[in-house]
Amino acid sequence: MLTATGRQGHAQHSAAPAREPESEPDWAALNLIGASASFRRVLASLCQWSRVDATVLIGGETGTGKELAARAIHYLGARQDGPFVPVNCGAITDSLLEAELFGHVRGAFTDAKQDARGMIALAQGGTLFLDEVDSLSPRAQAAILRFVQDHSYRPVGGARFQCGDVRVIAASNADLEALAAEGRFRRDLLYRLNLLTVTLPPLREREGDAVLLARVFTERLCRQYGVPRTLDDASLAALRAGQPWPGNVRELEHRVHRAFLTAQGQSITLGLPLPAGFAPLPRAGTTAPSPIAFARAKAQVIAEFERRYVLDLLAEAKGNLSLAARLAGKERSRFGKLVRKYGLQRDADARPPRD
Template sequence: MTAPSSRCPVADQDEAEPDWAALDLVGRSPCFRDALACLQQWSRVDATVLICGETGTGKELAARALHYLGARSGGPFVPVNCGAIADSLLEAELFGHVKGAFTDAKQDARGMISLASGGTLFLDEVDALSPRAQAALLRFVQDHSYRPVGGARFQHGDVRLVAASNADLDALSGRGAFRHDLLYRLNLLTVALPPLRQREGDALLLAQVFVQRLCRTYGVQRQLDAPSREALQRPHPWHGNVRELEHLVHRCFLRARGNAIDLGLAPGRAANAPFHTPAEPTTALGFAQAKAQVIAEFERRYLYELLQRAQGNLSLAARLAGKERSRFGKLVKKYGLQRDADPPRT
């Protein structure tokens, strides 16, 4: 999704470049550097920004960079996962409520907008908002005015608004699934984060940074083996982008038995997937036993990947799976998966 107003001007050569590594934005590829230039440019203005990019490309990191590089850096940064808030709670979560507004409203409560006063309100996954939620948000995005649920007076939200989506909002708007008027207001300025597969050379750089952090965290010295370093310089789909790479490095770092870390990406070498291939081939088992084994492996992998997508949020993962939360939680517990979507211990 692009717009004429979203294109970054040529960067000022005399301006000092931010410490992107301190903001956890690491990369040297031209397309990623273009995105960083946008972030630096838009951080100077107190205007609404829409961050676009696939899952795992670092949209919240980009939003935080806009905040901490801007004039509101001394204020709070308040992230809101729009996909994790039920319609019935959205207005109360964002706008707050007054005592007696509904059954459980025992006292006045501030909403996320009030909590973000003087800082930045980050609305992640805005594509997940229902039509009702989009309508509730529209007025605030337009003039930053809102009324707490049950309240009589409008208030003004002194916040910078940053939104993010991993979906094509233009396409959703064309199908009537996302309001045109809301999209126009969110899409004042845009930053497009490129997928990792398009960031030539950045996978190796990122992996080495992740290894350095893990060495400090766990107090051991390890490094990527030569085949892994070579493999990271070749094209790879990276469906989960930077998040997928980070999880892979973390997993393989913990599984390493020596100082060398094998990511399992080299041709002819078994990938270090979250789950091991069964030691006994299914053809050596009876039909019923083999079928049960394949189903169990599918369930483990499906749950693991779903929890990664939901960033460990069990309620959101259950909704994505179309299952009741308690039943979904029992499945997660059955396979030893944690809410932070870590792979099971082996």
């Protein structure tokens, strides 16, 4: 049985006040970089959850930085001097799960030549991070639930329960609520894990952060390899235009790393799809373009602006050419020439019939 001393020890640690941060955390040191509003809200939640010793469930797509978020909660909190022990739940088989988590005593099974501590014992006084909890089998979920309920566990083959003085943080890239509705994830375990929650936004929804991250990754690689290199204008324009990034920050980091290593000079090209009408400007120290090339680039920029301007006015006027011309402050005939110039007649002809 769990001794009273064990329970009291756990309660006392849980009640210990977390250290209040004196200033804004150094997020860059924690590898959490971003300036978008959606990401800043996540950072605020991480800072808040670090001040209380409670279970946290972190959600988010693959590559969004869930383990980094878990580490931030740990290192900003009262348990920062204790160990941070990550457990990849998807990599542990049912036959080894309890031994890996709870440890075992000598002779508990074949090849158990001596006592062995489990992940919970290794995380004593710190944080146990359960990654990919959605991959746990029903048997594994039952074993985890028993521990999360009261932090008590019994090593495999042992006769006495022990108390795990750890904070539990779990993470999943799956919708656990949907899995629970389908009967594939225990709802009682979900209720235990999602006491506090935070969901990391995908990179495609973090406006401006792709450029910021790509530059940070490039600077780190320059220091690592001792080679000065920068992202080219085309890559920066493509990053600003937005990309789907199914692999999120991890995908961006790998792309920058690969482009850095394969670059022939000081310029890094990511090879991303370019926005319409993009015309790269010459870098300082390069050969100046001819007047013809400059005029062509200028004409492309003006043409793209005109096309977009006319298209937006037609959309606002619901295809009514006369109304769009008035909004532009132009005669209908002159505005009509712009519409035909860019092949937007269909947008003008799509206007609703007049009453």
